[in-house]
Amino acid sequence: MNDVLTQVLVTVGVLLGSVSIAASLIFIERRLLALWQDRYGPNRVGPFGLLQVVADMVKIFTKQDWVPPFADKFVFILAPSVIVASVFMSFSVIPIAPGIQVVDLNIGLLFILGMSSLGVYSVILAGWSSNSKYSLLGGLRGSAQMLSYEVFMGLSLMGIVAMVGSFSLTDIVEAQGRLWFVVPQFFGFLVFMVAGVAETRRLPFDLPEAESELIAGFHSEYSGMKFGMFYVGEYLGVTLISMLIATLFFGGWQGPFVSSIPALGLLWFLIKTFAFISFFILLRGSLARPRFDQLMDLGWKVMLPLALLNLTVTGALVLAGVL
């Protein structure tokens, strides 16, 4: 009975925690971007502008939820829920603190990769069902980008899998007790970082929603909470990729004093996650959006060979017994 209760508590905790991190990103992103642009950002609502999140939520919940008459209604409504659901599923296999995890899948990494592939459906379905040329272009761009970046996103992680010998994220975190994987798998980290940004469709890889060309792309016909779902889905994706980078390359909950106080693991994990979330926001504030052919060039001509090379060298070293 106690086990079931703990399980339920952890599940609800992870769900609420990830939602509240994603919601707080509305505020954090605007404040951080403002900081890097020598502005203040939202600072009038509540202390330090913290209630801006509440104000935005109230606004988006009370907005008219309008479905365009020319849209394919069923798919149009289905699309935003797919992205949120698929990202939420991925949170279930991430170890948050020693022994705290919704489910310890032995194929956790594969599960996450599979779920992030499902996210493509959301983009392409939204683009198609909106029945508008900008949305369709955005959807096409999004699916092409996400599919091609998925290839080496998976490949870049295979080096870690080869070193640990397991797809389970718990095993991967525990294997980083002495040395974080960012050192032996530095190129894997670089490739995964780039692929992660592309996977969450964040700047500089925000071509599916490029506001200056496509007017928000695949979600330009969306309004109200359905638009909010895409927004939350994007922030959840950022949180997920940051958590994954922290888990796979920076030791997850590993850190000083965790062996004596296990609860400290959660703190280390959150610190690492927020560091990468901030880096995502910094990328948005500093880099320009490439052209679509440049994006594809980078993916297939640079990142894929780099990931393959990394995997080959890692595999050879593991076979030789060095790593």
Next chain:
Amino acid sequence: MLSALGQIGSMVRTIWMVFLHAFHKRETIQYPDQVATLSPRYKGRIVLTRDPDGAERCVACYLCSVACPVDCISLQATEDEHERRYPAFFRINFSRCIFCGYCEEACPTYAIQLTPDFWMSEYNRASMVYEKEHLLIDGQGKYHGYNFYRVAGVTIGGKGKGEAEREFPPVDVRTLLP
């Protein structure tokens, strides 16, 4: 290969330089709490000024009204017992005014001037219409020591021909005949 590395280096440098902006001073002026200093020639609310003797500078020449691109100035000229022109009424509709400053440029007597005040919010549209008693101020505004009737050759009561500053008495041209 080298140029690709150079591009990556340039990107890393960009990211780093943007990051350093976290330690820069913020440019924002927190408006309602902090107010920017506006220069004296800021084009805001319009006033009517007085000359150094305390009389109205406006001579009701209608030039401001003509210059106004949105026709927000209306006035009616009249004369006092000294034949001195002044506006019987002078009305500016600030809900029309675009604060272009053409009236100030057109004014030959420095009477109409724009000030650095722009806090003019009203609940009632009619409250944006300012009459002469709202527009007239006690001082001389931006241009001190100027009195139109003291330098102009116009005769008014108490000042005859040739009595203005830097003006010679009129010459009787017939005395110059040979």
